Amino acid sequence: MLKLITPVMQVVEWPMRALQRVLGPRRLAWAFLAPNLVLFSLFAFLPVILNFVYSATGSDHILLRDRSYVGAQNFAQLLNCQSYTDPNSCRIDVFWRAVWNTVSFVVLQVTFMVVFSLLTALILNRKIRARGFFRAVFFFPVLLSPVVVALVWKWMLQDQGLLNATLQNLGFGTVNWLLSPGWAFGWSVFISVWAHMGFYTLILLAGLQAIPRDVYEAAAMDAAGPWRVFRRITLPLLMPTMVVVLVLALIKGVQTFDEVYAFTGGGPGSATMLVIQYIYQTGFAGTPRLFGLASAASILVALVLVGLTAVQLWLTRRNANG
Amino acid sequence: MASFLTRTRGKGRLHWTDWASYAYLLLGVFIMFAPVLWLVVSSFKTEAELQHYPPRLLPYIQKTITLPGHDEPLPVFKVTRGELAGQEVAQVRRIGLVSQVVRPEDPQTIVKVSISDRAPVERVALATTNYSKLFARFNFPRFFWNSLFITVVATAITLLVNAMAAFALSKYEFRGRGTVMALVIGTLMIPQTVVLVPLFLVVREFGMINSLWGVIIPGAATPTGVFLLRQYMLTIPDEILDAARMDNASEWKIFWRIILPLSAPALAVLAILSIMWRWNDFLWPLIALSRSENYTLQLALNSFQGEFTTDWASLLAMTVLTLAPIAAVFAFLQKYIATGIASTGGK
Incomplete structure (x- = not known):
């Protein structure tokens, strides 16, 4: 490894030494920062600004000079609804279907995720045998790629798959899981909880283990009942971690795309289409490529995410300080 | 309770x-x-076995036999009824509901048996045909190489670039440091998912669409990485740096000879995270790579399930080969991965 990087580093050494002579050691900091800042500017900040330009222009050309200014038309189109709760009354009904799908998806996913990660973390925090093994078992799906997760479950759920065969064996009928809108949606929530709960379990477990033991010992002295100990000690002391988990899960939940797209492709119909998939399909997969509309939609999503991230940063700061 | x-x-x-x-x-x-x-x-079942319903838990392979006068190995059946009942026969061909079989002792005399009167002779065995087919029929090595190239190169770039920035932010006092930190935090708020369209334009202007570099470069600088490394580098005492400066070492030399080796644990955590991000990355490659020879494993997997709705045989083998490297890494580094991910909140 060292043999590999040494020549590279030595090549850079020479210009950096020259720079140091010109700038002095203090301002050399900018030379160290430069590559990172250039990448951030080009691929994060510049796109944010351009996103607004795209959202205010129309046509299916990607080059900005070919695009015509349309003002707030893209937003107006997206937001043109008789009633926001009824996608059918909207000009762009798919977008609102995706929005409401995402809302139900996030609510269900985050609820189940928090409940099951908390339950798992509580159990793993007890004195049990082979804790490391069990922890690894719950954690390993986190490492699987979204496409692999989708295919693993598709193979289980396919028409003549293991689940249907088992159901039939037990005397139930078979179900065409991914062709029924309700089941497809339910399974999408399930696989995303399955894939990610290990991550949150780990964070909650770390939070539980950070609770000082003497608090429990003091409670035992006072002969406090277990339920009371849980409500009065464990839960309040775990709260900061819980909130971080909640916000993190919300941020990731809103951005869900990969596993559901690979799992159902958004179908049947648009039953499992989430808002990021709408952006992808509007901007890149359909014809004409409606870049303006896609940008406008992504700005709406970004607003939600910025709000959530601000909450997250505020919470981490507060936790770190107190 | x-x-x-x-x-x-x-x-x-x-x-x-x-x-x-x-x-x-x-x-x-x-x-x-x-x-x-x-x-x-x-994935270790033959195509015939995959069609079997209800599915059987273990993979079975039908016994075959090579007989004189027949080029191909013939599948072996056991006859259940009729005059040959109880004997093992080799099937030459099947026409409708009738199976033409021969006895191994007498490979030239064809006997007709109803297909309902015979059962295949099977044994439990792993069939590797799905895997060999993957290499013979599909461009699998290509996809694997693309994924590997992106993962390795991107991780190397991420480590270097982020470590340089973290070094500057942790070991130098300079005007504008607070602003830079704020900018880094700012990028945390900009996930790729919400800037897809303009990112596409920027990458296109650099001529990197449909090139692996178009996947590698945009995500190379990560706020998570800068934070993680900076926190770690803050714990390295400044005295070591001062001593090196006394010995007339250049700042770059201090960076790669002293700071990098001392930050090895943090670099390892970032390397693991980066490998995972890159190997599993899906949405941006889906947009940036549209020619199939540039596909990563993830893209190839996803497109296969559309192209061949029924070709589960290849799909299963490919899925296994896609998850195998990550599973192997996990098996060895489980503890580090878990703590790394938990400590950064990055996934």
């Missing part, structure tokens, strides 16, 4: 809450492992 909630346990004998805990954990093992295991086992 009682002690389950508090981590204390009745002394000596197992309390019922312990039984409940173990039951929950074992159910967890089943739900987490069984589907993946089922996929792996299935």
Whole structure:
């Protein structure tokens, strides 16, 4: 490894030494920062600004000079609804279907995720045998790629798959899981909880283990009942971690795309289409490529995410300080 | 409910809450492992066996026999009824409901047997045909190479670039440091998912669409990485740096000879995260790579399931080969991965 990087580093050494002579050691900091800042500017900040330009222009050309200014038309189109709760009354009904799908998806996913990660973390925090093994078992799906997760479950759920065969064996009928809108949606929530709960379990477990033991010992002295100990000690002391988990899960939940797209492709119909998939399909997969509309939609999503991230940063700061 | 909630346990004998805990954990093992295991086992089944309904748990292969006068190995059946009942025969061909078989002792005399009167002779064995087909028929090595190239190169760039920035932010006092930190935090708020369209334009202007570099470069600088490394570098005492400066070492030399080796644990965590991000990355490659020879494994997997709706045989083998490298890394580095991910909140 060292043999590999040494020549590279030595090549850079020479210009950096020259720079140091010109700038002095203090301002050399900018030379160290430069590559990172250039990448951030080009691929994060510049796109944010351009996103607004795209959202205010129309046509299916990607080059900005070919695009015509349309003002707030893209937003107006997206937001043109008789009633926001009824996608059918909207000009762009798919977008609102995706929005409401995402809302139900996030609510269900985050609820189940928090409940099951908390339950798992509580159990793993007890004195049990082979804790490391069990922890690894719950954690390993986190490492699987979204496409692999989708295919693993598709193979289980396919028409003549293991689940249907088992159901039939037990005397139930078979179900065409991914062709029924309700089941497809339910399974999408399930696989995303399955894939990610290990991550949150780990964070909650770390939070539980950070609770000082003497608090429990003091409670035992006072002969406090277990339920009371849980409500009065464990839960309040775990709260900061819980909130971080909640916000993190919300941020990731809103951005869900990969596993559901690979799992159902958004179908049947648009039953499992989430808002990021709408952006992808509007901007890149359909014809004409409606870049303006896609940008406008992504700005709406970004607003939600910025709000959530601000909450997250505020919470981490507060936790770190107190 | 009682002690389950508090981590204390009745002394000596197992309390019922312990039984409940173990039951929950074992159910967890089943739900987490069984589907993946089922996929792996299935990938070693022959195409005929994959069609078998209801599916059997273990992979079976039908016995074959090579007889003089027949070029191909012939599938072996056991006759269940009729005059040959109880004997093993080799099937030459099947026409409708009638199977033309020969006895191994007499390979020239064809006997007709109804297909309902015979059962295949099978044994449990792993069929590797799905895998060999993957290499023969599809461009699998290409996809694998693309994924590997992106993962390795991107991780190397990420480590270097982020470590340089973290070094500047942790070891130098300079005007504008606070602003730079704020900018780094700012990028945390800009996930790729919300800037897809303009990112596409920027990458296109650099001529990197449909090139692996178009996947590697945009995500190379990560705010998570800068934070992680900076926090770690702050713990390295400045005296070491000053001593090196006394010896007339250049700042660059200090960076790569002293700071980098001392930050090895943090670099390892970032390397693991980066490998995972890159190997599993899906949405941006989906947009940036549209020609199939540039596909990563993830893209190839996804497109296969559309192209060949029924070709589960190849798909299963490919899925196994896609998850295998990550599984191997996990098996060795489980502990580090878990702590790394938990400590950064980055996934």
